[in-house]
Amino acid sequence: xxxxxxxYHAPGNLAEACALLGELGGKVTVLAGGSDVLHKxxxxxxxxxxxxxxxxxxxxxxxxxxxxRGVVIGALVTHDGIYRSxxxxxxxxxxxxxxxxxxxxxxTNIGTIGGNIVNGSPLADLPPILVALGAxxxxxxxSGERVLPLEEFIVGPGKTVIAQDxxxxxxxxPDQATTGSTYKKFGLRKSGALAxxxxxxxxxxxxxxxxxxxxxxxxxxxxxLRAKSAEASLKxxxxxxxxxxxxxxxxxxDSRPISDLRGSDEYRRELVRVFTKRALRKAxxxxxx
Amino acid sequence: MSNVITDxxxxxxYLITLxxxxxxxxxxxKGNTTLTNALRDQLDLTGTKRGCELGDCGSCTVLxxxxxxxxxxxxxxxxxxxxxxxxxxxxANGELDAIQQSMIxxxxxxxxxxTPGMVLSAKALLTRxxxxxxxxxxxxxxxxxxxxxxxxxxxxxxxxxxRGDLIPDDAKHTMAGGAK
Ligand SMILES: Cc1cc2nc3c(=O)[nH]c(=O)nc-3n(C[C@H](O)[C@H](O)[C@H](O)COP(=O)(O)OP(=O)(O)OC[C@H]3O[C@@H](n4cnc5c(N)ncnc54)[C@H](O)[C@@H]3O)c2cc1C
Ligand code: FES
Ligand code: FES
Numbered sequence: 233x234x235x236x237x238x239x240y241h242a243p244g245n246l247a248e249a250c251a252l253l254g255e256l257g258g259k260v261t262v263l264a265g266g267s268d269v270l271h272k273x274x275x276x277x278x279x280x281x282x283x284x285x286x287x288x289x290x291x292x293x294x295x296x297x298x299x300x301r302g303v304v305i306g307a308l309v310t311h312d313g314i315y316r317s318x319x320x321x322x323x324x325x326x327x328x329x330x331x332x333x334x335x336x337x338x339x340t341n342i343g344t345i346g347g348n349i350v351n352g353s354p355l356a357d358l359p360p361i362l363v364a365l366g367a368x369x370x371x372x373x374x375s376g377e378r379v380l381p382l383e384e385f386i387v388g389p390g391k392t393v394i395a396q397d398x399x400x401x402x403x404x405x406p407d408q409a410t411t412g413s414t415y416k417k418f419g420l421r422k423s424g425a426l427a428x429x430x431x432x433x434x435x436x437x438x439x440x441x442x443x444x445x446x447x448x449x450x451x452x453x454x455x456x457l458r459a460k461s462a463e464a465s466l467k468x469x470x471x472x473x474x475x476x477x478x479x480x481x482x483x484x485x486d487s488r489p490i491s492d493l494r495g496s497d498e499y500r501r502e503l504v505r506v507f508t509k510r511a512l513r514k515a516x517x518x519x520x521x
Numbered sequence: 522m523s524n525v526i527t528d529x530x531x532x533x534x535y536l537i538t539l540x541x542x543x544x545x546x547x548x549x550x551k552g553n554t555t556l557t558n559a560l561r562d563q564l565d566l567t568g569t570k571r572g573c574e575l576g577d578c579g580s581c582t583v584l585x586x587x588x589x590x591x592x593x594x595x596x597x598x599x600x601x602x603x604x605x606x607x608x609x610x611x612x613a614n615g616e617l618d619a620i621q622q623s624m625i626x627x628x629x630x631x632x633x634x635x636t637p638g639m640v641l642s643a644k645a646l647l648t649r650x651x652x653x654x655x656x657x658x659x660x661x662x663x664x665x666x667x668x669x670x671x672x673x674x675x676x677x678x679x680x681x682x683x684r685g686d687l688i689p690d691d692a693k694h695t696m697a698g699g700a701k
Contacts, residue, residue, distance in 0.1 A: 233574040233593075237532050240552030240598055263599075270555070270594050271575055283552065287599055312588070336664025337642065338591040339576055423663035424577065 235273040242285040246292075246372060246399065249284060254374045254397035256282045262399065263287075264308055265342040267335075268351045292346070292401055295319050302406040307346025307399070312337070314345060314358075324405055325520045330361045330415035330432070336424045346400045349382065352390045352455075359386060360432035360450040361415040363458070365521075367405045373398040386455045409444070410434045412515035416507045417450075420494060427451045428495045429503040431483070433511040434521070435466070442466045442516075447479070447508060452489040452500050459483040462508065476512045483508040537601045541566065542610025550597040557581045559597035560607060568608035568637045572666075579665035582638030583607050589638075589645045591664070608637035611644060620644055623682035624675070631669035639665045643679045652683055 241256075243249040253260060258281030263269055272278035286292065292306035295317050303323050305314070314320060314331040321328050334340055334357050348358045349369065359382065367382045374397045382403070385392050394400065413434035419425030430450035436443045445466040447459040462483035469475040489500035524536035526549070538547045541564060548563045557574070560566045560583070569592055572580035576594040583592045584606035611618045620643045623629075630636050639662055646653055646661035653661070658679045659672070667675065681687070 235553040235555075237551070237553060239533060240535070240596075242598070263596075265594075266596065266599070267576060267594050270596070273553070274575060285599060335576075336579065337645075337661060338579055338582055338589050338664045339594070341585065341588045341590045342576075342594055423660070 233274045235270065236279040238280045238283050240283050240285065242287055244288050246289055246401065249286065249289065249399055250372060250374045250397050253284055253399070256284070258282060260284060260396065262350070264344045264347040264350075265310065266347075267339050267343040268347055268353075286399065289399075297323065300407075302404050302408075305345055305403045305405070307349075307401055307403065308344050311335070311340035311343050311345070311348070311358075315340065323521070324365060324413070326361055326413040326415050326432075326434075327358070327365070327405070330357050330417075333357055333415070333417045333419075345403060349385070349403070350392055350394060350400055352386050352388070352392050354389050354454055354456070355426045355451045356456075357415070357417060357427060357430065357450070359456045360430055360448040361413070362403065362405070363456050364413060364415075364432040364434040364446045364448045365405050365410070366408060366434075366446070367403055369400055370402040370404065371395075371398040372401050377401075379404075383456075383458065388454050408434075408521075409436050410521050411437045412517075412519045413521050414511050414514040414518070416511040416514070418503050418507055426494070429489070429500050429507055431504065431507040431511040432456075433508070433515045435512065435515045437471060437516060440470055442469050442471060442475070445479070445512075447483055447511075449483065449487050449504055449508075452487040452504055454488075457487065459486040459508070461486055466512075471516055476509055476516075479512060480505045480509040535598055537598055539564075539597070539600055539605060540603065541605045542607060548597075552596070552598055554597045556583065556592035556595040556597050556600050556605075559600075560592065560605075566607045566609050570634055570637060572634070577666070578635075579638040579642065579662075580635055582641045582665065584641055584645055587645065587648065589642045589664075606641070606644075608640060611640060618644065619682040619685070619687060620647065620679060622687050623678040626687065627674045627678035627681065629670060629674040629678040635665055635667040635669075639667065639675055643682070646679070647683055653680075655680060658683075 260282045261280035263285045292308040294306045311331040315328045415432045417430040432448040434446045445463045449457045462479040484505040487504045489497040491497045526534045570580035572578040574593045581593040
């Protein structure tokens with residue numbers, strides 16, 4: 233299996249990389265880990281004229297905590313790096329757990345969080361939990377930088393609002409009042425399976441009352457989908473099986489699944505109901521963020 | 522990557538140095554040459570197998586700075602400056618690694634196509650976690666598909682290697698069976 237010819241570039245730093253991305257003509261693709269890019273070039277769905285590697289941007293491989301900002305994750309941190317991060321395990325355990333549901337070791341050692349986001353696949357495992365945790369992304373281009381909520385960054389299957397000269401540098405998960413969060417994925421095998429349906433939930437429970445809830449559905453819409461009516465149904469309610477059942481049914485109604493080789497739309501909608509229920513239970517009962 | 526040769530069609534070839542199994546190899550690759558192909562076709566390290574070539578099967582597994590990766594999903598030009606171990610680099614001083622010996626003892630090799638990747642995934646696991654549980658072993662080799670063995674003997678072999686239990690099974694049978 234061979235890939236088309238392209239010109240390979242490895243700029244030495246971020247500024248050089250943005251300048252190069254802005255100057256190059258033709259079809260230009262950024263290369264992080266390459267697990268999606270190489271896959272697409274091999275199956276013939278991507279044939280760039282230029283490939284711009286981020287391998288020299290070492291500063292994008294770090295995870296740190298910044299007072300007042302939250303946890304800052306460099307775009308080139310691998311899924312394995314997320315899974316093993318002590319800092320993330322302490323602050324937002326549900327993200328390492330989500331990274332742990334992905335692919336297999338040989339791919340989680342290659343694939344990066346930035347690639348998982350910019351690739352824009354509705355099946356991707358990290359965006360739902362990141363959106364549930366209110367994460368934002370930082371984009372750096374030739375003429376400056378901008379920060380926007382991840383929820384506004386992915387706009388369709390494989391589509392984001394990134395500009396040709398921009399690089400996603402950081403993902404920030406803000407400090408928050410959330411008392412519990414989780415990511416639940418249903419795949420057809422235990423390992424190496426893409427999501428048929430996934431549900432991320434982040435809840436704030438104070439004295440037995442749900443004061444805030446964010447529920448994000450994966451693989452059942454063109455983008456990671458906020459189940460807004462499910463969220464609204466929970467707010468202000470006491471924790472109870474009935475409240476969770478009601479929210480789960482609302483999430484199923486919010487979802488817009490398609491039928492494909494991994495499941496019919498009907499099956500997916502039922503999975504949304506079951507997995508929303510399980511995700512909410514886990515987020516409420518286990519009480520880790 | 523200062524040394525670049527451009528052919529008449531404008532295709533560039535890069536002179537890169539790979540660190541493989543403790544040796545340095547300077548080779549000429551295209552920007553789209555995978556690490557698998559560079560290892561096999563240029564360095565003649567054919568123990569790294571080409572299977573699916575899409576990142577699913579693990580037969581092309583190599584250790585990249587000690588971590589298992591699928592070399593079919595890595596460009597050779599991106600491997601410069603990293604420490605690579607292939608199956609040819611696992612046996613030291615002509616002696617098989619404990620995992621390799623254990624795979625033989627437990628008849629964990631049938632056609633053998635998955636074996637190099639399997640050994641390297643197990644090697645990475647035991648280096649990080651010398652006494653894994655069975656679920657940990659199964660998880661570590663979850664990205665190495667075997668179409669022959671059903672995995673049971675492979676898992677037993679890795680667990681036995683982790684215990685330092687390298688007495689071949691047939692020798693055990695002889696001991697248990699007494700003077701037959
Ligand atoms: C066998 C296999 C199994 C997989 N299993 C899963 C799975 O279970 N769950 C899942 O979610 N995904 C899975 N994937 C998909 C893939 O591994 C992930 O999406 C991964 O996170 C992609 O990261 P990468 O660094 O390899 O991205 P790349 O392939 O390098 O890039 C992906 C896209 O993002 C762009 N890009 C990357 N980084 C940046 C950046 N910093 N700034 C701007 N643009 C950027 C690239 O231009 C490209 O369009 C699997 C892939 C394979 C091959
Ligand atoms: S050949 Fe690389 S994973 Fe199958
Ligand atoms: S021994 Fe044949 S694939 Fe594993």
